[in-house]
Amino acid sequence: MSQQGFILWFTGLSGAGKSTLARAVRHELTTRGLRVEVLDGDEIRATLSRGLGFSREDRNEKVRRIGFVARLLARNGVASIVAAISPYRTGREEVRSAAETPFVEVFVDCPRDEVIRRDTRGLYEKALRGELSDVTGISSPYEPPFSPELRVMTASESVQESNRAILRWLERENLVPQC
Amino acid sequence: MSQQGFILWFTGLSGAGKSTLARAVRHELTTRGLRVEVLDGDEIRATLSRGLGFSREDRNEKVRRIGFVARLLARNGVASIVAAISPYRTGREEVRSAAETPFVEVFVDCPRDEVIRRDTRGLYEKALRGELSDVTGISSPYEPPFSPELRVMTASESVQESNRAILRWLERENLVPQC
Numbered sequence: 001m002s003q004q005g006f007i008l009w010f011t012g013l014s015g016a017g018k019s020t021l022a023r024a025v026r027h028e029l030t031t032r033g034l035r036v037e038v039l040d041g042d043e044i045r046a047t048l049s050r051g052l053g054f055s056r057e058d059r060n061e062k063v064r065r066i067g068f069v070a071r072l073l074a075r076n077g078v079a080s081i082v083a084a085i086s087p088y089r090t091g092r093e094e095v096r097s098a099a100e101t102p103f104v105e106v107f108v109d110c111p112r113d114e115v116i117r118r119d120t121r122g123l124y125e126k127a128l129r130g131e132l133s134d135v136t137g138i139s140s141p142y143e144p145p146f147s148p149e150l151r152v153m154t155a156s157e158s159v160q161e162s163n164r165a166i167l168r169w170l171e172r173e174n175l176v177p178q179c
Numbered sequence: 180m181s182q183q184g185f186i187l188w189f190t191g192l193s194g195a196g197k198s199t200l201a202r203a204v205r206h207e208l209t210t211r212g213l214r215v216e217v218l219d220g221d222e223i224r225a226t227l228s229r230g231l232g233f234s235r236e237d238r239n240e241k242v243r244r245i246g247f248v249a250r251l252l253a254r255n256g257v258a259s260i261v262a263a264i265s266p267y268r269t270g271r272e273e274v275r276s277a278a279e280t281p282f283v284e285v286f287v288d289c290p291r292d293e294v295i296r297r298d299t300r301g302l303y304e305k306a307l308r309g310e311l312s313d314v315t316g317i318s319s320p321y322e323p324p325f326s327p328e329l330r331v332m333t334a335s336e337s338v339q340e341s342n343r344a345i346l347r348w349l350e351r352e353n354l355v356p357q358c
Contacts, residue, residue, distance in 0.1 A: 035255050047247045050240065051230070061229065068226045069248050076214050078255045 003034055005074035005101045006175050007067075008166070011086045011145065012108030013137045014123055015115035017154040017162070018083035021108060024163040026081055032179055034079050039066050041084035054134035060091035067095030074101040079176075087142045102175060106166065107148040112137050114155040182213055184253035184280045185354050186246075187345070190265045190324065191287030192316045193302055194294035196333040196341075197262035200287060203342040205260055211358055213258050218245050220263035233313035239270035246274030253280040258355075266321045281354060285345065286327040291316050293334040 008025065010018040022038050029036045041049075041062070048065045052058040063086045070080035086092050096103045115137065116124045127135035134140045150169055152162035170176040187204065189197040201217050208215045220228075220241070227244045231237040242265045249259040265271050275282045294316065295303045306314035313319045324330075329348055331341035349355040 037251055037255065048227070048244060065227060069251065072216055072248065073251060073255060076216065076252060076255065076257045 003077045003079075004175060005077045006079060006104060006170075007070045007074050007095075007099055007101060008079065008081045008104045008106060008170075009070075009086070009092065009095070010081070010083045010106050010108050011092060011148075012154075013110060013112070013115045013142055014085055014135070015118045015120045016108040016110035017152075017159065018085075018108045020159055021106075021152070021154075021162055021166070022081045022083040024159050025166055028163060028167055029079050029176060032177055034176065035077065036079045036081060037073050038081045038083065039070055041066070041082075041086075054140065056088060059086075060088055060094070063088075063091035063095060067098060070095070071099055071101075074099065085136050085142070087136045087140065089143045089145065092145065102173065104150065104170070104173075104175075105145055105148040107145045107151040108154055108162075109144070109151050110154045182256045182258075183354060184256045185258060185283060185349075186249045186253050186274075186278055186280060187258065187260045187283045187285060187349075188249075188265070188271065188274070189260070189262045189285050189287050190271060190327075191333075192289060192291070192294045192321055193264055193314070194297045194299045195287040195289035196338065197264075197287045199338055200285075200331070200333075200341055200345070201260045201262040203338050204345055207342060207346055208258050208355060211356055213355065214256065215258045215260060216252050217260045217262065218249055220245070220261075220265075233319065235267060238265075239267055239273070242267075242270035242274060246277060249274070250278055250280075253278065264315050264321070266315045266319065268322045268324065271324065281352065283329065283349070283352075283354075284324055284327040286324045286330040287333055287341075288323070288330050289333045 012018055019040055026036045026038050049062040052062050066082055070082050073080040123135050126132040127138040136142045171178050191197055198219055205215045205217050228241040231241050249261050252259040302314050305311035306317040315321045350357050
């Protein structure tokens with residue numbers, strides 16, 4: 001079976017669990033024999049998005065570049081998994097429109113209180129103290145998707161549960177073979 | 180046979196024939212059933228390299244970004260063809276070092292007089308009149324590769340001849356099936 005590429009796009013607040021889920025799904029897809037790439041917003045800061053800041057325009061430019069790479073990979077049969085805050089609807093919709101393969105938007109939904117409690121990277125504390133501007137959810141907007149293909153609730157579900165829900169969805173859409 | 184990805188990197192002056200050759204090779208590889216992407220320096224100006232200028236640093240940054248994308252595609256089995264002036268050795272060598280698949284550097288060699296005569300984009304006339312700075316070969320340096328895998332001489336060879344020479348090389352290296 002020739003692999004059908006697609007873009008699996010995780011959007012949500014910092015600390016919501018996007019990267020963790022991206023890695024979990026990658027593991028599962030790799031096990032099933034698919035070619036997979038993860039494009040992680042944090043990791044591509046040194047390459048694709050070097051020099052970009054946190055204005056609305058710069059954040060959308062970052063999303064556009066990740067989307068460009070994900071599109072090229074997906075049209076060559078790769079399962080392209082993106083983990084990026086991607087806070088603006090217009091930015092995400094632009095990528096969706098340009099995609100030449102299925103675009104699966106996954107809203108990694110975690111309440112603000114919970115990501116502040118986790119504060120994995122220490123960003124929220126600084127933002128709440130007013131020491132850091134441009135932190136999404138505190139001092140910069142986050143626009144949740146109106147109708148994502150999938151929504152996972154990472155405050156109440158385990159990583160395994162969210163992962164399973166995503167895999168079931170991909171199987172149903174015939175994007176991933178049943179194991 | 181599972182396709183082995185590789186990066187075929189065309190470097191040379193503007194007007195030397197990089198894009199033309201990239202398209203010719205793409206056509207041939209596609210005909211042989213390979214998955215191919217062409218990353219053209221001119222075309223990615225609106226996406227990957229938006230905002231970058233013509234300083235040494237910016238030009239190497241552009242090469243780095245194209246190299247990043249070519250690397251991801253190639254490690255997923257795609258024949259990644261790059262057409263980019265990529266004037267500095269350090270920039271090209273950085274991409275070569277990071278590559279996880281064969282990196283095939285093709286020096287598209289065309290004398291300065293000939294690209295000035297062609298002046299496909301009207302750049303050289305302006306540069307020679309002093310109206311345009313940062314034109315590679317006139318007002319900005321071009322560092323030819325010391326030992327490229329391939330060198331094609333586009334002033335004395337036809338596109339078909341250069342194309343054939345490249346294909347023969349790729350076949351010999353078992354990167355491309357014989358037709």
